[in-house]
Every structure is written in structure tokens, then in C-alpha cells.
Amino acid sequence: MIKDLRILIVEPSPERVREIVDALSKAGWSDVKAVAQISALERTVRDFAPDIVLIDLANPDRDMLEHISHATETSKRAVALFVDQTDEDLTQAALSAGVSAYVVDGLKMDRIKSVLQTAIARFKMMRQMQSELDAAKQALEDRKTIDRAKGILMRQRNLSEDEAYKLLRKTAMGQNRKVIDVAHALVTAADLLS
Amino acid sequence: MSVTTLNCGYVPLVDCAPLVIAKELGFASEEGLALNLVRQPSWSALRDMLALGHLEAAQMLSPMPVAMSIGLGGLPAKVDTLMVLSVNGTVFGVSTALAADIGPVSFGDANALLNALSRRKGKPLRIGVPFHYSMHQLLLSYWTSAMPDLRIEEITVPPPRMADAVASGFVDAFWVGEPWGTVAVQQNVAQIVMSGRDVWQFAPEKVLAVRHDWVTDNPNVARRLMRAVYQASAWLDEAQNKHLAVEILGRSEHLSVSPDLIDPALTGHIVPTLNAHPLKIDRFLQFHKHAATFPWRSQAAWIASQLGADAAGIQKAKDCFRSDLYRQNLAGIGADMPGASEKKEGALQFETAVASTRGHMILAPDAFFDGRTFDFTTPFR
Numbered sequence: 001m002i003k004d005l006r007i008l009i010v011e012p013s014p015e016r017v018r019e020i021v022d023a024l025s026k027a028g029w030s031d032v033k034a035v036a037q038i039s040a041l042e043r044t045v046r047d048f049a050p051d052i053v054l055i056d057l058a059n060p061d062r063d064m065l066e067h068i069s070h071a072t073e074t075s076k077r078a079v080a081l082f083v084d085q086t087d088e089d090l091t092q093a094a095l096s097a098g099v100s101a102y103v104v105d106g107l108k109m110d111r112i113k114s115v116l117q118t119a120i121a122r123f124k125m126m127r128q129m130q131s132e133l134d135a136a137k138q139a140l141e142d143r144k145t146i147d148r149a150k151g152i153l154m155r156q157r158n159l160s161e162d163e164a165y166k167l168l169r170k171t172a173m174g175q176n177r178k179v180i181d182v183a184h185a186l187v188t189a190a191d192l193l194s
Numbered sequence: 195m196s197v198t199t200l201n202c203g204y205v206p207l208v209d210c211a212p213l214v215i216a217k218e219l220g221f222a223s224e225e226g227l228a229l230n231l232v233r234q235p236s237w238s239a240l241r242d243m244l245a246l247g248h249l250e251a252a253q254m255l256s257p258m259p260v261a262m263s264i265g266l267g268g269l270p271a272k273v274d275t276l277m278v279l280s281v282n283g284t285v286f287g288v289s290t291a292l293a294a295d296i297g298p299v300s301f302g303d304a305n306a307l308l309n310a311l312s313r314r315k316g317k318p319l320r321i322g323v324p325f326h327y328s329m330h331q332l333l334l335s336y337w338t339s340a341m342p343d344l345r346i347e348e349i350t351v352p353p354p355r356m357a358d359a360v361a362s363g364f365v366d367a368f369w370v371g372e373p374w375g376t377v378a379v380q381q382n383v384a385q386i387v388m389s390g391r392d393v394w395q396f397a398p399e400k401v402l403a404v405r406h407d408w409v410t411d412n413p414n415v416a417r418r419l420m421r422a423v424y425q426a427s428a429w430l431d432e433a434q435n436k437h438l439a440v441e442i443l444g445r446s447e448h449l450s451v452s453p454d455l456i457d458p459a460l461t462g463h464i465v466p467t468l469n470a471h472p473l474k475i476d477r478f479l480q481f482h483k484h485a486a487t488f489p490w491r492s493q494a495a496w497i498a499s500q501l502g503a504d505a506a507g508i509q510k511a512k513d514c515f516r517s518d519l520y521r522q523n524l525a526g527i528g529a530d531m532p533g534a535s536e537k538k539e540g541a542l543q544f545e546t547a548v549a550s551t552r553g554h555m556i557l558a559p560d561a562f563f564d565g566r567t568f569d570f571t572t573p574f575r
Contacts, residue, residue: 042349060352064234067326067350 008050009034010041010061020054042068142180149183152190198348198415198486199228203240203252206449207353208372209280209400211439218442224425225418230375231448236352237325244403245271250412251419253279254403260497261327263514264507272406273374275494275515276420277524279400279427281479283459283479284330285375288367289360292319293385301466301473302392302528304563308341318345322360322368324353330369331501340564360384367536371399372459372479379468380455384519386466394540396477396484396560398493409519417523424487424524431482433466436460455497477558484545484558485532489515492536497568510568512536530555540567 007029011017016049024032035044045053054081055062073173146168153164172182200222204210213231216222222229232249232266237258244252245262259273286307287294296310311319323330331348338344351359351368357378358364368378369390378384390397411417429435444453458464462478465471480486485507491512498511517535525531533549540562547554553568 058235058239060236060354062238063325063352064350066238067348 005029005031005052006048006050007032008048008053008057010036010055010065012036012051041065043187060084142183145180145187146183152186197226197228198418199221199230200251200415200419201232201249202419202534203229203234203249203251203324205237205240205245205353207374208399208443208449208456209283209479210448210461211430211443212279212402212423212426213253214443214448215430216422216496219426219429221425221429222419222422225422227415227418227422228319228561229419229422237328244273247405247408249546250415251276251402251404252370253400255325255328256398256401256493257327257329257332257497257524258325258516259401259403260494260511261501263510264498264501264503265575266501266544273403273514274406274409274519275401275403275489276409276416276488277423277520278398278489279402279423279481279487281396281398281480282389282477283399284333284371285464286334286367286369286370286388286390286392287360287375287378287384287386289363289365289384290382291363292366293308293387300388301386302388302475304337304388304392307387308337308344312341312344315418316559318347319367320347320349320365322349322351322356322370324351324356324370326350327501327574329397329399329497330371333390334369336500337393337563339517357383373449373455376455377451377464378457379465380504382468386464389464389478391477392561393563395482395562396542396558398490399479401489406514409516414497416519420520420523421527424527424529426446427482427487430460431480431486480558487529488532489517489520490537490539491515491517492539492568492570495536496539496540496568499568499570512570517575519569525551532557536571538567538569539569540565 007024009017009020009032011020011034014036017036021032021034022072024030033044033048033050035041041064045065053063053065087126146165149168150161153159154161157164157167159167168179168182168186172179175182195453202213204213212501213229217229217231232243234243234252237255240249240252240254241258241262244254254273254275256275256278262271262273286368292314295314296307299307299310322336323334325331326348334348335345338346349365351365353370353374356365356368356374360368360378361383368375368384368574370378375384375386379386395557402420404416414523420472430439436457440453440456443456443460444451449456458472459479462475463472464475464478466473477484494511494515495508498508501507503511520529521531521535532555533551533553537557537560540560542557542560545560546557546559548557
């Protein structure tokens, strides 16, 4: 749920950090950390594993943040960025391009909640899309493995394709395992023996 | 001709010079362009602003348009390279502590330096680079991959903070564009031990980038921009103009650093350690001569191959380096054109005359430190 979000603030000014933390806790988010220094950023992103990172658009540490996200496979993370000038077009363009949430009016505290909600919604959508993609890839891999296992059984036991699959399924049910796990075991064993 | 305002993003580095000169010396206004140079805080911000249409053009690290074309990193926008803004111009430096650790190595000897670094025991070397998709990073990984035992960790550090990052021990070494290597030397926290051209002698460093759709819709404005930048780059490569260029660049609205720190890169006289005699480095930073501005499709292909692209990706990379537009838009102002748009990268050990539209042109050496060559004209697997 939204309440569980971990939020990291990258901001050198302690005053501004306090304002943001206040606004976030009023909105119901308390799992918040702030870093000011570039040297602390890398470690904190790895250890704290934030769901959302807030960083000013003008902050040069953004290149480093991108690199860390890239290196730690957390590109699915939403990064909310604050711009200092009022520009509704830019916000819209950025949101539809689908990378970041750009906030108008710099850090207007009354808007922080709605902006973060937008970022979170995007984050969820991206994560959903990513996991669907991962699932599709996995399904494809699984099918390849099962096909190979069937092929082995067809050759070794002289079975038809249908019979081979039935044997896999029967074995899986008998051992209370998934078909794919049995297929994996069979393929591995065959590789070892070949 | 009506005046067209053009927003062009840049990052304050010595090699933003062609854009600054195009504006300040009136090459842009001669083409009816009011060039509005917009300073950007980071490469990611610059990329997003260009992709989202808030900038019409931008100075980019040469691998950025290639990375975007093959779908790596950031917004999935189609961005084209109109021309190369600068060749070479980066330095590799080590902290004072690391320099003592590896002992003396003659400046620019990439092989000896690699050997010295890999003899060193202990933790992986932490090396600062300005951005992941940069020529700095590609040259670093190309160079260090020759020595698989050498363990390195790439750390992104904004160039203006590179000197502090070395001073505090956050990084052991860095690969950065000028003036930031010289700044670290002048603060006596690091030594420059080689320049980028010691790994690849003719590496496209920064490029003039625009959105693919924008150049399709605004061919006339694009032509005027290219002509203005081309004239500026020719002016910059004339020896007698260097001092004025240093002065213009040092002005607060552009780089806001002392002219002493800009001079080494523009004149090619690099001071490797504090108070040492400057070393003269040929083609340390080339703006114009030897077809420096020509966007060779083979350069894009090399970048893509280093980024791990397949054959389709390499083709996309080639397509985004618009040598077709370069020929079309700059022939009219007397720019000499090479006979081909691709060359075998790394094949030239010496200055070499090649066929061109106006007879012949001299290409500069483009060899790699390890002598390898890359031919992307034949189908690549």
C-alpha cells in the first residue's frame, strides 16, 4: 500500500529537507531518509532501497542517481524530480513520456501529495508492465524446457509427444512438483549423461 | 531572412566552445539565428529537455544519441547527430596516493599504465566518469578490458566535483573533460597521466544533437544551425584565435572558471602535475581540422558495438549519425567532404591523404592503443 513507501530525498539544504519531510509526514509517509552528499548517495540507495527518490531537477547528482539505478537494476523505480519554474507543459510531456514526475512550482508543499501519487501510479504501472514482460519471458523459457524434456522422453522411451507430456505430468503430480521442475530435472540429468 | 530563436542546451565544459563562439562571434546571427544557450545541470536533465521538446538542439556526449537510438537509458526518443562538435579533449588522472602507489609511468603510455595499475594489490579501483553513456566510459572500459585481472568500479561524478571526489578519497582516479582534470591538478590532489587520445587517437567526443522529428520538420533551421557551428569550429582551430577563445569561454555566463584553467585544453599544453612543465599534445582537442566535424557512420557503429548492440542496433546507430545531412547542408559553404561516410576505425597510424570532393583531404591518425581495427562496412554479426 502507499503508506509503506520508502522515500529518499537528495537535497543539500537542511531547511528544505525539513520542509519536505514535514510535508511528507502530513501526507502520511514517514519512512523517509535524506542525503546531502554525493558520497552518501550510492550507499544509501543500495542499503535503504527507496521506492521513490526526490531530487531537484537542477541537482547535478542526478547523473549519478541514474547510473546507480541502472547498475542496481532498479530502473523500475520512479524518480520524482522537482523543477523550479512553472511549466505545466513540461510536466505533462514528462508524464506522458513516462520516465519521471516533474513538479511545477518548485517544491510547493501543498502539491507534494498529489505529485507523489502521480509518481506512484506511474511506478505501479511500470512495475506491472515489467512483471508481465518478465512473466511472458519466463513462460517462453518454460515451454522450451518442457519441449526439450518431451523430446528426450520421446527418443529414450519411444513415446508420442502426447504420451511424453502425460508422463511428465503424472510424475510431477506423484511427487507433488510442478511439471516445469520435473522437466528441468530431466533436462539437467540428460545434459550430465550426454 | 527572419530571425529564428533556437534553444540549445549545453554543459559548461571547454568543448562547448563551438556553440559559444557561434553565438558570441555572430556566426549564428549571420545565419539568421538567435542562439539561446541554455546551461544544463546534468546530462540526464539535458537529455530529457531535448527529448521533451524544451530544447531544439543540444551539445551531447557522442554515445548519448546512439544509446537512445538503440533503446538504452532514459527516454525512448529518436535523436540524431547532425555533426561532431569536438574530437578528443578528455584526460585520465590518478589521485596523488595512487600515483605514488603505481610509481612513475611515462605520460600517455596506455599499455605501461595498464600494467602498473594491474600490479597494484587491494580493493577495486574506483574511477570517476561524468556519465554512463559517455566516450569517457567507453574508452575506460575498452582500455581496461585488455587486462581482465584489473578490477575497476565505475562511479558517476559530476565533472565540477571531480577534484573534490579525488581529494576526499571517494574515487582513486577519474576520466573527465577539461577543465576539470586541470582543476584537480591545480588543487594538487591528482596527476594527469594520459589523455583520451592515448587510447583512441580520434574519438568523437561531443556532438550536435536534435530530435529526429525536429530536423525533418525544420530542415532550413537545421541547415543554418549547422553552417553557423561549422564556421565557429573553423575559427576555433586557427592558432591566432585561441587566446580570444579562452577569454570568451571564461566569461561567467559560460564556464565561470579562470582563463588559466581553460587555456591548457584549447592550446593543447597540458600540465600533468602541479608546477610541472606543460606537455604539448597534438590534437588534444580538435574542433575542425581533419574532418573533425564529419559524423562518420563508422564512429556511431563503434560506439554501438561497445555498448553491446547487435547488427540491427549497429545499423540504427549508423542511421542516427546524419552524414547525409552534413553533406547536403555544408557543401554549399565550401566544406570538403570525404569520399565515403564510413572508414575502418583504427586503421590510420599516420596522417593520411584520402579522396574528397575537392581533391583530397588529410585525415588524422585514428589508431587504438592496442592496434585493433574495426570494419563495420561488412555485415556485422
